[in-house]
Amino acid sequence: MTEHTRDDVATTPLVVAVDGPSGSGKSSVSKAVARRLGAAYLDTGAMYRAVAWHCLNEGVDLADADAVAAAAVAMELEQSTDPDVEAVRVGGTDVTEAIRGAEVTDTVSTVAVVIPVREELRRRQRETIAAAGRMVAEGRDITTVVAPDAHARVLLTASEAVRTARRSGQLAAAGEPGVDAGTLHRQVAGRDARDATVSTFDRPAEGVALVDSTELDFEQTVAAVLAAVEDQAGTPAVKGGRR
Numbered sequence: 001m002t003e004h005t006r007d008d009v010a011t012t013p014l015v016v017a018v019d020g021p022s023g024s025g026k027s028s029v030s031k032a033v034a035r036r037l038g039a040a041y042l043d044t045g046a047m048y049r050a051v052a053w054h055c056l057n058e059g060v061d062l063a064d065a066d067a068v069a070a071a072a073v074a075m076e077l078e079q080s081t082d083p084d085v086e087a088v089r090v091g092g093t094d095v096t097e098a099i100r101g102a103e104v105t106d107t108v109s110t111v112a113v114v115i116p117v118r119e120e121l122r123r124r125q126r127e128t129i130a131a132a133g134r135m136v137a138e139g140r141d142i143t144t145v146v147a148p149d150a151h152a153r154v155l156l157t158a159s160e161a162v163r164t165a166r167r168s169g170q171l172a173a174a175g176e177p178g179v180d181a182g183t184l185h186r187q188v189a190g191r192d193a194r195d196a197t198v199s200t201f202d203r204p205a206e207g208v209a210l211v212d213s214t215e216l217d218f219e220q221t222v223a224a225v226l227a228a229v230e231d232q233a234g235t236p237a238v239k240g241g242r243r
């Protein structure tokens with residue numbers, strides 16, 4: 001892979017879209033790719049989690065799609081796009097940790113299938129991507145709906161067993177209480193099933209590169225995504241980019 005100095009590529013507009021199922025490595029790999037490309041990073045899943053947190057916090061009836069949609073539109077959201085700074089605030093409240101908790105994780109798919117919620121968050125995502133210039137955006141529908149014209153598009157996946165094991169390791173490393181296998185399966189496979197009712201991420205759309213990390217370690221996966229970006233966008237990793 002050719003590497004150029006930061007100056008000759010770091011200012012070139014670049015949008016990279018990464019989709020994939022739960023536990024496929026979207027967030028961690030996309031952050032590493034953004035660092036190497038000198039790009040911003042957008043975790044669109046955190047936006048849906050923020051809506052779920054906001055609804056729970058406001059006591060919104062989650063069975064009332066209109067109420068959920070209205071809450072999403074009214075939600076004041078501040079979100080870091082620095083790959084090295086994870087920060088999410090809703091109405092001035094720091095929810096960076098709370099949106100990763102079990103209650104939000106169990107609720108988020110319910111709000112994510114409300115189409116007006118998706119329309120509102122897609123609008124905000126497009127604004128953020130356009131304002132960034134160089135952006136790696138990850139989620140479920142970025143390659144297909146939010147940024148189908150991105151310079152590079154990648155579907156990142158892995159076997160369900162590997163994704164479940166990685167999620168389990170992630171929770172353990174975060175000191176989360178031991179999550180039983182049934183709960184973990186629900187959090188991974190169950191959520192994918194619900195997410196798949198509103199987004200297509202089980203197969204790459206036309207022109208989207210597939211990266212299956214089942215047999216790849218983290219660094220190999222980052223390298224595979226960077227290679228796909230260079231192949232599609234013709235842009236190399238930035239020499240000396242942050243790892």
Ligand SMILES: Nc1ncnc2c1ncn2[C@@H]1O[C@H](COP(=O)(O)OP(=O)(O)O)[C@@H](O)[C@H]1O
Nearest residue numbers: 023024025026027028166170213216217218221
């Ligand atoms: N190729 C890989 N090999 C080993 N671990 C990985 C790999 N990709 C991601 N991980 C780890 O798996 C866990 C889930 O990754 P994450 O980025 O949160 O996935 P997603 O955002 O798709 O749910 C994290 O602990 C991450 O470090």
Ligand SMILES: Nc1ccn([C@H]2C[C@H](O)[C@@H](COP(=O)(O)OP(=O)(O)O)O2)c(=O)n1
Nearest residue numbers: 022023044045048108109112139140141195
């Ligand atoms: N662009 C997106 C991003 C996330 N979602 C949904 C999918 C999940 O149920 C939630 C949370 O996404 P998140 O990426 O945080 O979930 P995982 O880390 O992949 O388990 O939002 C979506 O529908 N569209």
